[in-house]
Amino acid sequence: MARYFNDVASYQSALVSFYRTLKAHGSRGVVVKTSQGGYGGTPYVNQRGQAQVKAAKTVGLKVALYHYGTFNSTRYGTGDPATEAHLMANTAKAWGCGKDTIMVLDAEDPSLRTQVSADAALFYTALRRYGFHNFDIYFPASWYWAGRIKIGTSFKLGGWPASYGSASSGVSGAKSWQYTDDWQGLHVDGSLDYGGQYTGATKYAKKKPNPKLTKDNVDDYYYTYNPKRIIVKETIYQHKNNQLGSKASRGRKLVAGTAVDIARLHFSGDSVPVPYFELANGTYITANRYFVKNAYYELPNLKAIEVVKSTYLYRDLKRTKVVKRVHKPTNRWPKGTPFDVTKVIHVDGTWVLKLANGFYCTAYKKYVKKTK
Template identity: 75%
Template structure:
């Protein structure tokens, strides 16, 4: 889903009301100018940047930083881009931002060398050495078209070109596009985020405080049964044994959106037994609802669904007798079809939906979506 975001500098307000207003107009993220130049020349730090970061976060916006680059390794040596990266890194740290902050290089100044991407690599190398690991590059669309700036590369740059008065950025594969300098008439740059890195939360899970578990509430926080299949909500790891708190036991990293089949559910030997899942390959993952989501609808409050992938309806709970669609080439009900749900049935370790028309269908979220 495409979302709006804005970039701000010293010229924009820094109070909470301003960022709440941006959010009310539909913005989901803000890129704050942190700095310009470097220690070898005339370093500049946005005097209101820290307040902009604080209040943007308080308003519920995702925050990234950008540095306006003026380096040129041909004139001043290879240490010049690194000097500017150090200024940006130190500013981010001073403002209390973590190493997972998206760090954007603004590459548009006339002082940059023609092969700006070569110096950009030196800039990102230094940021990486400082511990940061999320990067992107901004610049005029024409610079991307001419090859002066490049997306992708070993830094996984999504690309954020600027191109006004056009129907798109014109840069194939770009993950963001700055399309106006007067977004919603508010006198601030406006951009579209196609890749999610400017407007959604980090893929790395925030740490949710562990609740005080009791035998009565453990099911509120963990799956105490085998849901057969789960979808990863926040990054987790497979573990070699059931010691899920040990980093030494970590195996494969599972990213959000990954579907995992569950072989069995087990419980710890704690005073309040904590569930965890075993997979068919003998590894283990958490059964915490904060990190994984049942791939099937399980709650009785489901009222209406929409077909999102063509699927069959059945006359029986075992789902062996397909409902025939007279006059149609396929017996599958097409995408967009709405059905009212009478009951969510826990059946043979999984879930099946009984519809108000008397038929049955899958509760798998890959095929049907909850409407209400």
């Protein structure tokens, strides 16, 4: 299943709260601009970039990097792409990004030569000399159609085309697609990841509740934000303190199906901060996805639902004006009623569904279930 990711530059925030908001809306990765131009010309480095990388990793988003290319070997010689690769490599290293980081060439500037792929090969070859080995290319879809860009190649480029206002990228074989410059109304580019390289589309653990955690995979196993309300999947215990592995701190048992409200999210550990939840009564429970699940639908890929417990529809987003059901004994919509969904909205710390009929309803899984 495709997952959402975003790309950011110096005009986006470096605050952790911004990346937590992206994640709450369904994003699972961020591509941060490192640089533009190269040595010998007019090198530019994103001064917010290092803080953006740190903030994105703090909330569990997978991080990739991109360089805005302005090289042209036909004008400035075959060493020109290499100078820009050198700048990107040095910036990535200075920011503490590993050699396995995805390094993306942003190929859209008018100064690039007509056959961009030839210069791109020189760029990637130089990055290899600096130890990097995961590459991709971002480009306007029209450049691919015109033959200026190639994907695949010996550098295994998945291809990240940009095409707005269309049903797809229009680039056969592309592994991702940037489709908007105002994702979820947050003034940031939005893309879909079909291949998993930008979002680390690892399935959540089902048989391994205690995996080997890293900063890059902790989100695949734990909630790294406060979902406000969860439903227990496997029996767990409330604990008197944050020593969740201690039997001595155990309190009330919570069986599968129990729903509880989350007051706060905390982290323990140093090298890899492990999330856990605090409840309103001052006790603590695990935030491990193996044991608990979000009680609300929150991802924007929800298209249709069915009522599983009779519920109201509302005329307003705040859900204060109930939709009247004329000539019906109740204003509740019965179990089994289907609705198409146009948007999943995060409001007042929870999630609300906007339906195709223009009304609103809860996203709480106790009352509705996803059908598409």
